[in-house]
Amino acid sequence: MRRVQTQLESHVAALVQCRRCPRVVPPPVSGRAIVSDVMIIGQAPGVREPTLKRPFAHTAGRTLFRWFEQWCGLDEPAMRERIYLAAVIRCFPGKAPGGSDRVPSTAEIDNCSSWMNDEFELLRPRLVIPVGKLAIAQFIVCDKLDALIGRKFVINRDGFAFDLIPLPHPSGASPWHKISPGRELLAKAMRRIASHRTMRQIRSEFENEKARKES
């Protein structure tokens, strides 16, 4: 455990120095070096995350953490202290001509995949939660969210298996998760996540720690 922690700290230190992709806006954004059985994988940082120096730091992140607080009983600080936060690419891609965030190129996704590969190698997570179509598509074919959200998939990667429970992107730009059937499928996915044994374990540790502090 101690060895993995040290390796993960070195990994994060190297990651934030990465400058492989000429079109993205550095610096890379990384979560803390949290050794966890659970990994959340976002798409790419937004414009504010590099300044705030943490993933899921703005409006979409607030929505995501609200889902976890509502269904899993873990607030944002508890999530950041117990779950490893990764992304398909770790740098803000910049803006597209229409004003939305640019979709990362295949070359950028390939460049950045080595960071995620190393994280899988180090952490061997039991539960992976990809957030949004681009993140989901790194693991399974992702055409329609309706066919995927609310389901659990078992994925084999480099000789080990983990559960994958996809979530929609929490961005306000997409209404999918706010209207039927997205709203119900999101609730189903979050219930699956909350009842997964890794999340039950994390919640139990969090509640024990809180009770100790309050006593």
Ligand code: SF4
């Ligand atoms: S997107 Fe990934 S590979 Fe590209 S510069 Fe940023 S951290 Fe490095």
